[in-house]
Amino acid sequence: MKHSIFIICFFPLVVLSQEENLKPTIIDNTDPSRWIYVSPDEQPGLRGDQYLFDDWQIATLTFKENVVKEGLLVNLNLEDDELEIATTEGIKIVPKGFITSWKIKDHLFVSLYGSNDKCLESDKSYAEILSENDNLVLLKIQDLEKRNPAYNEKLGIGDNNYRYLREDKLILLNDGKCLEITGGSGKREKSLIQFLRNQGISKLIKENDLNLKDEKDLVTLIELIAHNL
Numbered sequence: 001m002k003h004s005i006f007i008i009c010f011f012p013l014v015v016l017s018q019e020e021n022l023k024p025t026i027i028d029n030t031d032p033s034r035w036i037y038v039s040p041d042e043q044p045g046l047r048g049d050q051y052l053f054d055d056w057q058i059a060t061l062t063f064k065e066n067v068v069k070e071g072l073l074v075n076l077n078l079e080d081d082e083l084e085i086a087t088t089e090g091i092k093i094v095p096k097g098f099i100t101s102w103k104i105k106d107h108l109f110v111s112l113y114g115s116n117d118k119c120l121e122s123d124k125s126y127a128e129i130l131s132e133n134d135n136l137v138l139l140k141i142q143d144l145e146k147r148n149p150a151y152n153e154k155l156g157i158g159d160n161n162y163r164y165l166r167e168d169k170l171i172l173l174n175d176g177k178c179l180e181i182t183g184g185s186g187k188r189e190k191s192l193i194q195f196l197r198n199q200g201i202s203k204l205i206k207e208n209d210l211n212l213k214d215e216k217d218l219v220t221l222i223e224l225i226a227h228n229l
Contacts, residue, residue: 049164050077050078050079050080050144050164051075051076051077051078052075052076052078053075053076053104056073056074056075056086057073057074057075057104057105058071058072058073058074058104059072059073059074059102059103059104060072060102060103061074061085061099061101061102062099062100062101062102063098063099063100064097064098064100073085073086074086074102074104076126076142078142078143078144078166079144079146079164081123081124082125083099083102083125083126096111096113096125097111097113097114099111102126107128108129109126109127109128109129110126110127110129111125111126112124112125112126112127112141113125117173117176117178118178120139120141120171120178124143127140127141127171128140128142130170130215130218130219130222131219131222131223131226133222133223133226133227134226135173135174135175136172136173136174136225136226137172137173137174138170138171138172138173138218139171139172139173140168140169140170140171140215141168141169141171142166142167142168143166143167143168143169144164144165144166144167145164145165145167146162146163146164147163147164147165148162149162170182170215170218172192172195172222174195174196177195179192179195181218184212184213185211185212185213188212188213188218189201189202189205189212192212192221192225196225198225200228201221201225204221204224204225204228205221208220208221208224
């Protein structure tokens with residue numbers, strides 16, 4: 001009886017210990033699960049995902065010369081900076097510049113290929129339009145950083161995996177000028193006031209109880225500014 005109790009009590013601890021040492025890695029990005037587990041003694045795995053969306057999305061694509069294709073299954077590969085299209089023959093990639101825009105539900109992405117705006121990264125393929133009112137346009141550019149494993153073998157602590165970290169950049173365009181919006185709510189407020197030369201921004205923020213660190217509130221403010229210009 002004592003032995004059976006020991007086994008029953010000890011087995012969950014063994015399972016938990018094993019789970020803590022399992023290292024995930026991506027083997028097939030078209031596989032819905034995306035993950036397998038490998039032994040920590042083998043090569044480091046990979047945490048995170050290089051794709052913008054967890055699941056592939058049905059999109060409407062606008063190609064050059066306003067050719068529109070609907071119902072295509074796509075995902076944005078942030079590491080390779082390419083829009084991938086899933087077909088029965090496998091994943092297809094269209095050369096940069098051939099897709100002018102693509103839309104998923106209420107998300108609209110536009111091509112940055114050939115853009116002359118100085119504060120837009122010329123090597124980035126697409127940006128999401130968060131707000132567009134005449135010359136006042138708020139863009140979000142998705143970026144990705146791959147970090148090396150941070151594991152200390154002597155101490156036996158840290159993460160023995162490569163990591164993908166997302167970084168979104170917010171860019172405001174206005175009459176040929178541009179501003180990268182960074183920092184906390186206070187810093188964003190000051191930079192917007194200076195950039196747009198509009199002291200009324202503080203009043204709009206206070207009246208509408210906006211936190212500019214929140215993307216939705218920032219979009220709300222840009223919409224309010226546009227309608228009060």
